[in-house]
Amino acid sequence: MTGTSAHSTSTASDGRSTRWNGHKARRRADMLDAALAVIEANGTEISVQQIADRLKVPRPVVYRHFDGRADLDEQIRRHILDSLLAELLPRLRPDGTVRDAVRGAVGTYVGWVERHPNLHRFLAAGDPHGASGSALAGARDRIGAQLADLFADVLGGFGLDPNRARPTAFGMVGFVDGVVNSWRADGVLTSEQVEGILTESVLALLEGNARSLEVPMTRDTVVAELVARSVAAHTA
Structure with a gap:
């Protein structure tokens, strides 16, 4: 009992x-x-x-x-980033052509920043000297890692070193982030102009890398077909 x-x-x-x-x-x-x-x-x-x-x-x-004001601010940043990633990460599972995929992901990010300027400024205010807070660094890691996995699968399928994927993916994330931060700081261009600049720049980067590695990819390549060709090349 x-x-x-x-x-x-x-x-x-x-x-x-x-x-x-x-x-x-x-x-x-x-x-x-x-x-x-x-x-x-x-x-x-x-x-x-x-x-x-x-x-x-x-x-x-x-x-x-919360454990004081610093913890509160960090948790606010995490909450902001969660709301952003909920919109952005699904767009990193691309459909359609490479152009469609890039435009969709870039447009989602630029659109979110335009709709939530104060939330974006709060994130930037937490990183005044370029030293990322843990929340911001974690978000960049998640986005970069998802892109790197996609790139690595394609490269590996064509018999190329998949380790090339990570610096390319994280370089793209850093580039997009830098352009958007500059745009929000000066506000000269429209969101459509920024989206166009980013889309063309990322596509040029992808096409340039593809040419140098002899990967059969252009901006008009259907992503699903590219992945299927890489799988077929790997199993041939």
Whole structure:
């Protein structure tokens, strides 16, 4: 009886702990959603009080869920990047031609930045000297790694060193990020112009590398056909 009672008590305690942890996670997510709404409405200089006011809770309640202001800002950046990656990563599983794939991914990123300028500025403000925060670096790694895997599969299929894929993929990510940051800083060009410049530049980079490696790819190549040819070449 004693053992059964102890087990029941432990199970009940574990259940309460799980529910409490779930409640804390939901409250934390609510606070991050509120922070993004405040940034969208008011700009990057936000206070904890503004987040608390939006949630109609005392300011200490917000701090209770984070390890100080630096942790709060980092978690806000992670939340912003999660919303961006939710739109962008699916576009890195390309359909159609190479041109379609590049235009789709670039257009998604440029469009997101144009719709959410304050969120983008908040990310940039967290990286004032080019030293990426962990959230920003993690997002670049995820995007670069997904592109690198795609490139590596094609190169490997044609009997080429797949290690060439990673620097190309991460170089493209850095280039696109740099152009977009410059555009948002000066605001001279339209989003359509920036999208066009980036699309043409990335396509030129891909075509140039393909020619140098004798990979049968141009901007009008259907991606699925390119992958199929690389698989066929690998198994021949």
